[in-house]
Amino acid sequence: MISAKTNENIPVSYTNKKPFNKATLIGWSFITLASVLICLFYFFPMVQALIMSFQSGTGTNLTFTGLDNYARLFKDPTFITVVKNTVIYLIIQVPVMILLALFLSVLLNDKRLKFKGFFRTAIFLPCVTSLVAYSVIFKYLFGADGIINMMLMKLSFIAEPIQWLTDPFWAKLTIVIAITWRWTGYNMIFYLSALQNIDHSIYEAAKMDGASPVQQFFKITIPMLKPIILFTSITSTIGTLQLFDEVMNITKGGPGNSTMTISQYIYNLSFKYTPDFGYAATVSYAIVIMIVIFSIIQFKVAGDRNA
Template identity: 75%
Template sequence: MRAVNHTIRNRAKLTGWLFIAGAVLMICLFYFYPMIQALLLSFKTGAGANLHFDGLANYKRLLSDKTFFTAVKNTFLFLIVQVPVMIVFAMMISVLLNDSKLRFKGFFRTAIFLPCVTSLVAYSVVFKYLFGNDGLINLALLNMHILSEPIQWISDPFWAKVTIIIAITWRWTGYNMIFFLSSLQNIDSSIYEAARIDGASGPRQFFSITVPLLKPIILFTSITSTIGTLQLFDEIMNITKGGPGNATLSISQYIYNLSFKYTPDFGYAATVSYSIVIMIIVLAFLQIKLAGDDK
């Protein structure tokens, strides 16, 4: 009897492995194999396909690459400014949309979420024309007599950064809002009723109840937004092309330039790519520690 049960259990395990074998194979083939190949490529130097193993030469070059550090500085500026603003907006909007007294909630939720399902290229091109020197934004501000002359949204280093931050915030706030909204709907309403009975005001309820209960979602959205910002490419490429000069150059665009715009240097591009991996690991670890999540 034991032998029969053992055989049945082995067959069940084999069946389970057969079900997931295809998915495991595809993940290994399209995820882990390219990652390993990119890591090996980062130790090679040469133009185009004429590559040869050169040890840590690319990593030494990375530490003295001024363009790389400019791209890192720009990317971290977007990260430090845009991610907290977006998370706060997403949280506040989700709280408003979770109000049972609000009418047409479905319409507002759809309208705010809609930007994140639009084409990255299409919306970037639209923003480029909206914020052009003779674009709709400047025309509106001039007609309202807020400005006396157009703002150089694309050609001025400071305003180009502002344009990118506005574009990213517009697109991804609704995406993060969905996570906060789903979490808010799982909070027992009796907690807020008890707080109101105790005389807690709306702001006090928000900071003492809502924010602590949303802590896992805040951590999750912060980490995913950090990863997304470190990989920022489409908006930069289509709105400012990294300009003016290198004022809005991101790390991902620099990788693209190394691979396809300049003389192809795939080995060094792979090295820069792995710098993003290291940054993501370090920042995610710091965010988890700062959030006090010991799990």
């Protein structure tokens, strides 16, 4: 009787606990290899780079120097310049791309629109093109004697060719246009998928209450898409802070260092200048810190209590 009463008082989680069996072993066998590979190719290089950021020297002849590399960041004029360039891309390109993607997704979600499949595919296609290929095409399009200048001059918008690639202002604008062209369709797909999951009866009820399309957009669509907007904003921020291919292939960081990004500076420190892998790793972790800061800001602005 005592043992029976004792069993009745034992929680269900303990009485139903199963021993380590064959099914559990099979489950672990599926995830073990993937976990080992992730640790080997992701986490180990991250830890190794962190250790390297506290070292300095030429090539692989590195010695421990403590926080000297991090102190050097604030005295490095090139680093300050590339951070400014990258932040300019971030605060201009990301909001423009997010708003444009939202606008296009709402248009393409209209049931009355014909050939929706064609337009969706056409807008999404740029993000599956080769980074190098489209960068080279943009370089020729925006050249001094490129198609863009020829069209603008024929339409009498300009009297002489714009130096898209050799003027600091226009070169930055060219990079922003290139990034926006490539990634707007990618973000549009997320918004389009979310819009199709919103019950249409909500819009019908709002319409019956006298809400205009603009009011429906700001009072229904934006609040409903808030988690997706936050997600795309953070991923776009991370992508922009790691921007490399477009700048490298279109302007090579010029003129001067006016378009160089942080990632290109890391590349130059590692392979173009005298190799300084320790300082390059330090600059890499500067990107990590910036990503964390901007992500927290975006969570706070979005009102996420878990940030």
